[in-house]
Amino acid sequence: xxFTIITPSLNYGRYxxxxxxxxxxxxxxxxxxxxxxxxxxxxxxxxAARFPHAVWTQEPDQGMSxxxxxxxxxxxxxxVMWLNADDRLKPGAxxxxxxxxxxxxxxxxxxxxxxxxxAGSFLRHVKAPGWSLFVHVHHHCYVGxxxxxxxxxxxxxxxxxxxxxxxxxxxxxxxxxxxAAGKRFEHVPVTVADFRLHGANASQRHxxxxxxxxxxxxxxxxxxxxxxxxxxxxxTLFEDPYLNGLVDGVxxxxxxxxxxxxxxxxKKPQA
Numbered sequence: 552x553x554f555t556i557i558t559p560s561l562n563y564g565r566y567x568x569x570x571x572x573x574x575x576x577x578x579x580x581x582x583x584x585x586x587x588x589x590x591x592x593x594x595x596x597x598x599a600a601r602f603p604h605a606v607w608t609q610e611p612d613q614g615m616s617x618x619x620x621x622x623x624x625x626x627x628x629x630x631v632m633w634l635n636a637d638d639r640l641k642p643g644a645x646x647x648x649x650x651x652x653x654x655x656x657x658x659x660x661x662x663x664x665x666x667x668x669x670a671g672s673f674l675r676h677v678k679a680p681g682w683s684l685f686v687h688v689h690h691h692c693y694v695g696x697x698x699x700x701x702x703x704x705x706x707x708x709x710x711x712x713x714x715x716x717x718x719x720x721x722x723x724x725x726x727x728x729x730x731a732a733g734k735r736f737e738h739v740p741v742t743v744a745d746f747r748l749h750g751a752n753a754s755q756r757h758x759x760x761x762x763x764x765x766x767x768x769x770x771x772x773x774x775x776x777x778x779x780x781x782x783x784x785x786x787t788l789f790e791d792p793y794l795n796g797l798v799d800g801v802x803x804x805x806x807x808x809x810x811x812x813x814x815x816x817x818k819k820p821q822a
Contacts, residue, residue: 557622563636573639657737682736690806692723698743
């Protein structure tokens with residue numbers, strides 16, 4: 552089997568038909584689509600029932616990472632990916648990328664994606680650069696989880712899983728840890744999916760200038776996870792967290808410039 556698609560789901564019935572339909576319409580590939588639902592109380596189950604290709608499982612979980620890990624454990628495809636319930640694959644994307652996957656020796660292969668709005672209208676295109684741990688850790692996680700494929704034999708089949716104590720940038724920590732384990736990443740020029748932006752995106756919450764405590768706490772928890780990734784996988788010069796924070800700001804600027812340079816030249820980063 553070529554692909555396993557894992558979709559974690561919780562009360563996203565309003566988007567789920569778009570997601571499931573985009574997978575059902577893929578051609579020239581074999582796939583399984585595992586929808587792991589945490590107990591939706593909206594119309595998600597009824598929506599899923601309209602798509603017989605999808606394997607619907609509804610059971611309690613400990614969050615999105617736990618749901619995806621359940622899918623990783625059950626996956627039978629040669630290549631595994633997760634597609635959020637509010638996102639969708641591009642028509643023909645799997646057949647297009649399969650040609651490149653069959654030639655690749657990488658463990659993680661990722662493509663590009665488009666941002667769409669809540670109604671599904673195009674916002675902008677994102678072209679990812681080649682892999683650089685330095686840029687990934689010190690600027691931001693730029694491998695779109697909805698456009699990334701993991702070789703089952705060397706990634707999920709070896710027991711690599713998301714950290715379930717990460718709620719926001721679990722993908723960023725996962726990729727950094729895979730790099731530390733010696734896994735090889737490769738970017739391919741295929742626009743794989745549409746990533747939907749709306750008010751409930753867990754990874755799109757920003758602090759801004761608000762003084763609303765709930766908003767501040769949510770944003771700070773996301774920043775804490777990113778700082779933990781930098782401390783574990785990046786450059787740490789001091790014991791004092793405030794001094795490291797100053798260094799982080801400088802490294803963020805350097806990493807951002809490096810990323811822009813690599814995207815501009817089309818060259819592949821080497822670090």
